[in-house]
Amino acid sequence: MSAQAPEEGRLTGIAILRRGLALSPAIKEGLGLTLVLAILSTIGGSVIPIVIKQTVDSGLGKGNGTELSDVAGYLFAALGIIVVSGLLAYWMRVRLFVASERGLAQLRVDAFRHVHDLSMLTQNAERRGVLVSRVTSDIDQVSQFLQFTGIMMVVSLGQIVVATAIMAWFSWQLTIVVWVCFLPLAISLKYFAERLSRAYDIVRGTVGEMLAVIAEPVVGASVVRAYAIERRTQERVDAGIGRNLDANVRAQKLVAVTFASAGVAGGLANAAVIAFGVAIGLSGQLSMGTVIAFAFLVGLFVGPVQMATQVLTDAQNAIASWRRVIELLDTPADVVDPGAAGTTLPGGVLGARFEGVTFAYPGGPDVLKDIDVEIAPRQRVAIVGETGSGKTTFAKLLTRLMDPTVGVVRLGDTDISQVSFDDLRRHVLMVPQEGFLFDATLRDNLLYGKKDAAETELLEVFDRLGLADWYASLPRGLDSQVGQRGESLSAGERQLVALVRSALADPEFIVLDEATSAVDPQTELRATRALDRLLEGRSSVTIAHRLSTAENADRVLVFDAGRLVEDGTHAELVRLGGVYARLHASWVAQASLATHQPVVDPV
Amino acid sequence: MSDRTTAEPASAAPSDADERDLGTTDHTHVTGRGFALLGQGIREQRFLFSLSVIGSVLYGAMTVADAWVLGWATDHVIRPSFARGEIAKGALAGAIALFLAVAILRGLGVIGRRLIGGVVFYRLIADYRRRVTRKYLSLPMAWHHRHPTGQLLSNANADVEATWSVFMPLPMAVGVIAMLVAAIVAMLAADVVLTIVGLIVFPALFAINVFYQRWLSPKVSYAQSLRGDVSSVAHESFDGALVVKSLGREADETERFTKVTHELRDANIAVGRIRSMFDPLLEALPNLGILLVIVLGVGRVASGAADPGDVVQVAYLFTVVAFPVRAIGWVLGELPRSVVGWERVSSVLDAEGSMAYGSRTLPGGGPVALDIDGLTFGYADGDRDVLRGIDVEVEPGKVIAVVGATGSGKSTLTSLLTRLVDPQHGAIRVDGHDIRELSHAELAKAIAVVPQATFLFDDSVRENVTLGGDFSDEDVWAALRTVQADGFVARLPAGLDAELGERGTTLSGGQRQRLSLARALVRRPRLLVMDDATSAVDPEVEQRILKALAAHTADDDGPTVLVVAYRKATIALADEVVFLDDGVIADRGSHDELVARSADYRNLVNAYDHAREVES
The missing domain is CATH 3.40.50.300 (P-loop containing nucleotide triphosphate hydrolases)
Structure with a gap:
């Protein structure tokens, strides 16, 4: 999936998700309801501006002598939606925390056990630190993803679908215009995601290097002094830190460019809707009201797209972590315990x-x-x-x-x-x-x-x-x-x-x-x-x-x-x-x- | 994403002490110290930080501008075009230009806020990592001895990162403050009464945030300390894998791990329940504020106290500012962590002391005469001096062995010889010059030490031997030959350029020890100090090394040698043996003499090689 020498058998992002969920059935339990709640609660959230706008249009907008009673219906509806979507959001989050923590605790334990079943552990001392991070920081990353990033992604996608539906109901022509404006972004997102994932791989590599050289003036303190190589050591440390800094900055550049392009696409969509809306409207196929309404609707679409773009960059790290845990679990235990099916040895001292x-x-x-x-x-x-x-x-x-x-x-x-x-x-x-x-x-x-x-x-x-x-x-x-x-x-x-x-x-x-x-x-x-x-x-x-x-x-x-x-x-x-x-x-x-x-x- | 999340164990597992500190740190003081820390970081990166704040403000302004352009386009493009039945071309071009300009400016804002803000953060941590490591290099060994390795590594990694992590959300928060001020001014201009509603809602948001952080932070600290436990259990269990496996304790170990993992899970869920409550609340509050504004606004419009447009504007400003205000909460939430991190980092940066070296060089070349004169040394925290009144003279080119039981002070003596520590009384002289008068470079050039514990750098074989010194490949190979390391080095795929360490070749303990020996020999020192330097080498290979060393030291310009020895084979190299017992010289003479007259000595040197025979 990456332009970098394609690694054999490397799972794609979607495959990681599928396999990851299969390995932690507790996460999947009731996930459907959680997702429905998530979408409901956020859709509720985005309906509020519309309700408020209606209140303003029908009551305040008319100006002269509006009574509170004229808009009370709208206000109660808005209040109701705020409260209900808040409660739904609470319910959804608790479900999500409980399910993901349960699932990941099991994944941690499974990975731990699997490490003990692998003979490589007894062969290579240098890998031990890496294996520890499989059951600690890697899984922490996945948990962050499931509890914050992942749900935001799902919600954003839901909002994009809903926004598209609402837009299409107003005008299918303008909906196509908006989609066309975002097409280049949608296509390049895959490319950005791959570049980002590689940039983070490089960052990870430099972190390892940096930790190694930073250890030198500490673990090797006496050697450094005895051989008077303080300056050389400092240069090595500085260089290691510098490479890490550069790699981080490079990754940040990609993130910033990705975000910025989502913003530019949004601007493009706004401009195009006005231009095409007026043109199509003048040909008699759209009313002025529809065009104006649509111009505001674009915001409902652009918001979640930008959110999804941001979240996508964070997701790369989590996917990479999940991939590492899954790959560990997929490494077959080379020395297999026949378990209960096995034979037992006869008594007495054996040769x-x-x-x-x-x-x-x-x-x-x-x-x-x-x-x-x-x-x-x-x-x-x-x-x-x-x-x-x-x-x-x-x-x-x-x-x-x-x-x-x-x-x-x-x-x-x-x-x-x-x-x-x-x-x-x-x-x-x-x-x-x-x-x-x-x-x-x-x-x-x-x-x-x-x-x-x-x-x-x-x-x-x-x-x-x-x-x-x-x-x-x-x-x-x-x-x-x-x-x-x-x-x-x-x-x-x-x-x-x-x-x-x-x-x-x-x-x-x-x-x-x-x-x-x-x-x-x-x-x-x-x-x-x-x-x-x-x-x-x-x-x-x-x-x-x-x-x-x-x-x-x-x-x-x-x-x-x-x-x-x-x-x-x-x-x-x-x-x-x-x-x-x-x-x-x-x-x-x-x-x-x-x-x-x-x-x-x-x- | 910061490298905190990607780092491997050393920083992946923040020490739990760190997090417990956080739980107990006094919050009122934290805020003050936290703001001082913010000021320090901002001063150090003032240019880039200002840029990132400008970016953040630009981003906020463009978010508002976007809505304004939309309104402008409605009034100047859509309505006139429909009214006149033809496209208002000029205005349309203007609207398109405005939309694109706003989008591009907002893009620049993102670059300022995310990219430059990120650069500020990464530069700060890089800079402080350099400062901390610089300090490590200048502080004396005595200081190093007092601090556990794990703590020092975490000071340079996780703690530095924790200190500056607050700079990630900071540019946005500062930008938000600017937006907030602008919004309040705009609201005041629109309608004073409605603004007061706003001024109630924002502090409420703020208060909820603070309350939330305080309620949450002990629970987060607790979860964090459990995360440390999970990490230690995994570390220990994987370290002892061979024992676990050979004793068939995998299931029990898994059970032990499951126990801490479940504690962590429950702690995380407890944190999650609070978060689940607060996040929707924080999202709902601005919406409720807007409703309140409308309710009051309708009344005010009805009584003629306000224009409908003003109410709409106040409501709108609310929606724009409500979400980003949370960035201020993020900063406040990060502050305690930053303060704890900074306390740990500054404990290193504020540490004082360094080893003072002289400026003298040693005249001449070849082996030096060694004179240890009335040497007494005790560690600061020890009850008793480790070495007391040690007197040893060694003629140039001679080999002296120091023999003694564990804890007799042998290794301390080698540390004194290379000035890793200085004696309380007495002096060490080479060719009559006190080693404290020698320059650091001269000392390292004249005296080479091979320590008991081998340390190799994460670098090539060549660099590990030369340590950046100017030695030809022939010199390196000659040294490797003497220590019987030429064979295995030649067999490495990249030879002298083979990388060692994490990503490179793995060497056995004996092979590592031989490289450490070669490192000392290649410099042709005038005094060679070896501390049990062949302990991990196969006997046969050790025998060959010792033979080659003997030939090397027998050279006219071969070094004077002081060797700490356990095995008879090493003792055999020596012209004279010093028998140390509990910090004093118990006896000295040739090996034969000592064997003949000292039962303690005989027991000691026989124990290792012939334990069984001695017993029978």
Whole structure:
């Protein structure tokens, strides 16, 4: 629909409206009556000037000796219309607010849920901010549109139709004249709307850029100072702000031009009605009264047209927002929960099996190629490999955060894509490397692992993982607030909480992404001990960043460029002299300092 | 449309504190401060603002003129033409010309009011964003430490916008005041008594508006704060998506989100109910006024006190002015928001202090001698000094490692070395010169720091390394080679020109850290400060980087190095180790010596790499 490289499958404005209403049935409920009320109330509003004019013409206009009683009928009619249309307007608005807020609240929730169903969320951290705005500011825009702009548009269109009907009743010839005057505007409106929509797209782009550069002197404050690049940074910020200013001004220019052309068309119509009215009148087809009446009627037409033009520009933003929400909801959830129709896994500790598994992101190269591997129940497996070797992808496939492009992942003998999420997640759990905590109490965070766990159960897990002393050191115990993203706790303590949370969830198969960031030694020790106890008696796969993890594993899988290149115990792989041996050598080099020192004071 | 509505999260979610402030702000003071703010903005953009007001007045005048031309055309074209049976050509041409002239002038009015008015608004926010960011760049780091990042970003974005948002309806409101004055004068000329009716109706409109705003604004603030809650829940939930997904908590999260969403919905509906009542009322009032004018007018005409034409004119003036009068209400409605925004913006603009730099340059080249002498530092809000009496001397070209547990003061030491903060006591000297005497540029040239947290600019790889400095591509590649980043950079589609950040390439934590290292190395600093700068790098790659760094520092003109280290591999680079414990130097010497004589040190350096072994 746009002259800009037409995006495939981009919905048109009307299609957005239709689809949007279909997605929020609450908005459609009783919409017919609301629209009728809207048109009635505004038509009532525009009838008032006519009634007043009649009053003036029939009473006041005659001048000499008019009594109030002569015009009382008109005045009461006018009063009645004012009151009734006011009440109708109130009724209409309340209906509209309630229906649209209900519909949009549902849309918000649906979009939120859908975001969680999309695996892209776990893949791309940078998109998260954008996704938040889908369920917040985008929907706010739609609500503004439905409650103010949209209804005004409908009303204006209604008024245009009514005005046209009244004009045609007076003179069809002059009605055609008026329409012809507005034809160029009507035709170019589509063009203006497209230009505007593009101009706002550009504005949005510059806002993103500007926010990014404004963040530099704040988030990067220390780097800016340390490298003495204040001036350069200011220039970048100024430029970003400047581009945003320019884009906004360009969009304003379009808005102003659009409004102004509607005004010029109105002037043209006025002039044409006078000229043609007189000409047609003189040929005997129209009376003078009709021509004069018509000249005033044009105003009834021009007003709503101008309103519709103004509203159209505002509508572009709302449509764009609605489109983004709809496109989000229309993105198919790539990892589908078979739900109740799915099978359940058998009891007992299970192993896992990858059968001919290949994975590639859409349009990308293979990240993981032809993986065939079986992990026995209770086996403790370490995965090693460089960044980009495919080890994280392996972990995500195993927990069904993603589905393989080719091949099957099984737990026991069951294809995990056939298992309901509910059941699957009782059995297999991914513990991410940096323990993400929610801004709530420690207790709330632990309950994420098991909703209905009793307090004693929580404390018992601290005990079991050997964290009782750490727990005892928390002044407020389970009621400790962990802060945003858990920032009131140290990185190491966050890991501890994540481990307790996982232990509560009590899965039989744990997939662990080992933390890389350094934490203080005491916490490190605690975490290591807790982890050991957590993994006891379970199957586990750990993405290893440390020598000790690989050394202590039952089995090491080595990934390189998307392939499983080595598989064996630590000792076997060191002897093999391949990728793992090389990795091991660099680990040893790091640790060598400690090992070749005479230990004077053995711990 | 302002960019408030299109901005992504940083400004899309106004902090709820902001809105709560609004709810409690004293309204009587708000109006005074609000008008002062209006005056300030008008003064700063006086030329364009005047144009926009002229545009607005022109628009209003042309709206009235339109009706006048219609009357003129009726009297001079339609009636005479029908009377004479032929078109009054001259008058017709005149009417057409008048209609078009009015339309064009009204178009100009629209351009003045909408376009120039918009430009005033956008210029003000651009200007104040620049002022705020300029301030951010000059205020000392200590000030930055005291203010949360989110707040500073919102000061520069949402708050600046809130401050000036009142300028969107302002030109129209000022134009309306002009129209109102003209209308009242015209009414007075027509009929004094009827005008008094008008003078009753307008204040009533005004009063209803004020009452409306006050009744509504706490409800709007409440809805706004709920909007903030909805945004935070979504933010947090999407941030923790991996946890939510792997623990199978999607349904519970949806429930949590549904709860705040429903609260917001109900709050919005409550606001909507009030709006539903007031909007029709505000529309009906002028119409009722007109009826009143007619009722009284008929009586006055009957008693001969007024001409019918005068009554018609007063009634007409009413209809013209009634709707635009609401623009004044919009301005008054926006004022509290503007005042709250301005308070937040001015808290930044009024902040004082900056880091004073000297003017000295360092003579010579090559590595410098570092002398840290009796250094004591405490944060303003801390109970206790973070570093106490630190003395360290490093010979030119040597590498010193600083080792210590979390909170021992290591990172603070690196901040002091680059003067992000200054010590309360003691001094840092390079080649005998106190770093406080050095010019800012010289300091940055001589001492390069690689911080613990990597910060990359939303820019190309090249610019992220050079930071606008004059370095050849060979220099850049050499630095990238040293930090083992040449491989992945070469593989990027655009190489050195590849854009990083939101719209560009996404790098892993280790890759980002390596670019940050290259940034320091490319400048060939005379003192290199690294704060746990390889923590996110794969061990094997780290090993290669450290080897290359060792070769680099062993050069005759390689830098003196101070490195904060956790891992033994990094410590291995050092000629000497300083062991920090709780803000004081607990011990120093070679790694071997420290391992031999300090149990604390041994525990610390062993913990990370061999936690398991230590335990068993």
